[in-house]
Amino acid sequence: MSTPARKLIMQTRTNSIAWNPMEPLNFTAANEDCSCYSYDARKLDEAKCVHKDHVSAVMDIDYSPTGREFVTGSYDRTVRIFPYNGGHSREIYHTKRMQRVFCVKFSSDASYIISGSDDTNLRLWKAKASEQMGVLLPREQKKHEYQEAVKNRYKHLPEVKRIVRHRHLPRPIYKAKELRCTVIDAEKKKEERRKAHSTPGSIVTESVRKRRIIREVE
Template sequence: MSSKLKIKVLSRNPDEYIRETKRDIHKVPRNYDPSLHPFETPREYVRALNVTKLERVFAKPFVGALDGHKDGLNTLCKHPTSLSHLLSGACDGEIRVWNLAHRQCVSCVQAHDGMVKGLAFHPTGNRFFSCGTDKVIKQWNLNEEGQIDTEARTTILGKTVFQSISHHNAKNIFSTCGEQVDIWDSTRTEPLRTFTWGVDSQHYVKFNPIERDLLASCASDRSIILYDMRGASPLRKVILKLSSNAIAWNPMEAFVFTVANEDYNLYTFDMRKLSVPMNIHMDHVAAVMDVDYSPTGKEFVSGSYDKCLRIFPVNKGHSREIYHTKRMQKVRNVQWTLDNKYILSGSDEMNIRIWKARAHEKMGVLRPREKTALEYGDKLKEKFADHPMVKRITRHRHIPHVVYQSSKEHRIMKDSQRRKETNRRAHSKPGKVPYVPERKKRVIGELE
């Protein structure tokens, strides 16, 4: 009688447990029982502290500059389908197309007699529109290499000066603003529709990227006006204490938008409830000129007359990052690239600057071990984010002396006003000096 004997043999591949670079280092199995590691938390805290310190050491956000314009930058426009192309318009009427990968100008054209006030791409990316102070709207062809035709494809003569232009995300429709907001078809020379609401002029207009029939504009009477192309009249209007300079719609939340205001702040609104802003973003010490959202919708970048850029989380009132250089002057335009990696800024000294969206991020391809180490470091920072030392190192920034002193003065003024209001309330009859939240103070009125 014969019986079969089964034998199990251990088979191990040396490549799985021996390091590639040093063949004498063997992988040792680890027991994750917490009782065997009583000092795990202190050890992880030290690692989190080191990761936070190294981030600040390697925080070098400036990537490069695009130099070539002969006058100050007035508008920037990113390509809807290509990451490497950028449009810029200057105060002397010149439009340039830039290749961001090679950091050089691809082509340029003298488009307008006065300032270029607005640029907008067609959704296909093969043509774009420009408007200027010479009361002209021009349509230009653009090939895949970024070359602009020497002659404009179409020219529309307007009756008033155009201040801004924005294109619909899907249709051959664009809007302009000046004395009124006009809706245009790219194949016609007369506007399809005109919206007015008792204001002298409007200086910025922007289409909603999700609810594509909605658009918003900034007016000279300190108001923000909302429109629906399907209706015959404007939808709603909210008036702030000071005028707003730019609007950016959140690309992930259809009804949320942020405005850059003259009172040094940015306001995030939900268009369904305009009586109170969702959030007030404070840190700038001069008028905020432009704002643009990241593709994720979680952050936005702003440029100001204080010669700085700031990056704000949508749900927080203070910036997480500030970018500045010694030569950069008043920042008029900012754009967040569609790959969520870079920020572009245009300023008065004729330069377009490229910045990293995350100052400490390493550029280029990461090896698997590098990627794992960075992910581990991010988790450690998240775990110890509220520890005083980690928080202090994370928040510390070197800022220009003028900005530092101005911030200190504004802080003293706000504390004084708050203290005065508290004393008045304490020494008055109950209810005579009611408490008004800071967000409600900023909105003067809402009209429908």
């Protein structure tokens, strides 16, 4: 066809798009505003989920063959792994010498991730950092399964949640994240004050899933 069936116009540029291999109508877009947006192709006026955590433009994205998570590479020199329906990343990879990441790919067995950055290097990462590679004996396999079951059972406890979610961040990324949180909080306060001092109903607050969308053209 010479014209698109549907067109979605956003406020900032989309650098890459990946379709979910297990849910053919769902796709995720890597955007210039540090976030990724998951959409249902049948309903493009609102994002299904907004994936945050990067502090700079997201340059590339790729889904796992299982469709349960995807990997992103960003201008902030990090690689992150997100659950397909989660707002925050479950894992972050970085090294001192790795520069801006422009491409990322999942392996066909969902065990590895390869990233390419502008320091001319390709890097191979494990999809699960703590997973033991190679042949596992039956007792080792049972031990790993038991440990995962314990973590899932007590993941709601604050102490366990902090251990599971804690990741070391380089100082520049940590500072950039703090600055970004400060800016977002300031915008929220400004919007609340404007709404409080305006005529009731004159200012409508849009949800985060709709805020970055300008319009949809059919």
